[in-house]
Amino acid sequence: GGGCGTACTATADCQAGFTCIGTNVCWNDTKCSSGDPTATPIPTATPVPARPALCQSATISKTSLVPDDSLTITSTANTSDIKTFTYGFYNLDNLYGPNNPKPIFFTADTHYIRSDSTTPPVTTNSITVTYDRLNKPDLNWNSQKPIKIQVNAYFTNSEGKFSAPDANCVVQFNISSAPTATPIPTATPVPGCLCNTDGSCASVCAFDKFAAPITYANPIKCSLSDSLFPTPPSDKNSWCQRNMRTKGDADGNGTINNMDYFYYISAVVGGKIPVTVNPDFDGDGAVSNLDREIVIKTLNP
Structure with a gap:
């Protein structure tokens, strides 16, 4: 062949x-x-021949997939001359190197790909991804089931030309077979706990921190770069009021689970995270391996 x-x-x-x-x-x-x-x-x-730049965007209906659930991925080309939409699935836990995930194999040596052909050619296409389709052993990852998944969308035009990769046509989501974690009690908000104008949390703010050798900034900062978000965050006070943030609670729901880790990964690889999320667990004003150490310690005590 x-x-x-x-x-x-x-x-x-x-x-x-x-x-x-x-x-x-x-x-x-x-x-x-x-x-x-x-x-x-x-x-x-x-x-x-050079692969044409046909991508405009790709969107995903949700970033977490649980049992009996589904999500929708929509890809849009920059032309209405698309006859085939192709979606390649990759395992974000199985990397060739930084930001370079390996393809998912549900069948030996075969990249898991979804394709939809349309007649006449169109601009936009959507596929439904179900939990059952993906809750299978990845034969390219020692038969472990994938957890963090990336999907790259591609386009084939009426001339049969297959599009070049484009970061605007990449989406990521998390799939979990684990039961919902028991919520960690959230501490009563401390009066006066605000994000100061200098980007630090007020000294009265209370955080449940790990003991040494885990280290934290002092004071804890609330100054993540606006570039991590689709729009600048408007409520940084809430970042300071999350007692469990310093143990890995990125979204502030009082529960530390794989979604908090997923938000950390998204920020590290350059993806946009919700404006309410803060994966800077050590409070130094940046998202780094130090933050990974904290959330992993919580998930795997």
Whole structure:
């Protein structure tokens, strides 16, 4: 079978793990874009044409998927000439390197991909993703079930050209088979606990901190960069009033679970997080590995 860029009419014409994209070339996002030596190189005499920039956006209806639940992913192209919408699923816990997740394999050596073809060509497409479809062993990750998932949306136009990767057409979500965690009691708000104009929490604010060797900023800050959010946060006082924030409560709901860890990961990889969320658990004004240490310690005491 053919490797990267080899002409095809169906996936059966391609190597194992490759997909016939747009019904014209064999492709595997990981091998063809990472320089994997096991991938068949593109012949010099017949280079693959530059992949067009067709992405406008991708959105997701929710960021957490639980048993008996579903979510919707919508992808939109910058042209109405799209005949096939393709969605590649990746495991954010299984990385080649920073910000480079490996594809999910529910079948051996086969990237899990969803595709929808439309006639006539259109601009926008949506797919429904169910819990049952994804609550399976990832054969590319020692048969563990995926938890944090990334989906890359691609487009094939009427000329059969398959779009280039685009960060605007990437969405992420969390899937969990664990029961809902028992809520951690939230302390009574302390009067006068506010976010000062200098970006620090007032000295009267109370936090339930881990003992050494975990270290925290003093004072705890409420000064995360606006660039982490879709719009600038308007209520930074609430960040100071979360007693359990210093143990990993990013969203302030009094519960520390995988969603708090997911918000931390989203901030680290450059994704936008809700304006109410603050994954700066050590209070130093930034999201870093120090914050990961805190939330992991809570989730795995």
